[in-house]
Amino acid sequence: QVQLVESGGGLVQAGGSLRLSCAASGRTFSTSAMAWFRQAPGKEREFVAAISRTGIITYFTEAVKGRFTISRDSAKNTVNLQMNSLKPEDTAVYYCAGGPFQLLRLPTAADFSSWGQGTQVTVSS
Secondary structure, X not given: OOEEXXXXXXXXXOOOOEEXXXXXXXXXXXXXXXXXXXXXXXXXXXXXXXXOOOOOOEEEOHHHOOOEEEEEEOOOOEEEEEEOOOOHHHOEEXXXXXXXXXXXXXXXXXXXXXXXXXXXXXXXX
């Protein structure tokens, strides 16, 4: 199992950018699909983006396509979420997740066995 710690959240105005990072420890990072989920107040946790073990395959929820990118750095054991053109509806706690499986379809939260503690992203209008 991989241990995950997120960073990079904060307060930004609409139209601005933030970069979230997830530092992973443990020997299974290189064999884990990684993802970002988010949970807004009063709402269920929802999928945002995922990346395969090799970084070749990525998935995004429709609401962030064209604005967010996901990447991973195997040398540093990190996964990053670059968020551009942020909107107030992007406000949420963002969670990093990992799971030792091959990413071949749009994942769900149930696919992931490791979770970070979350980082708050607030977008003001």
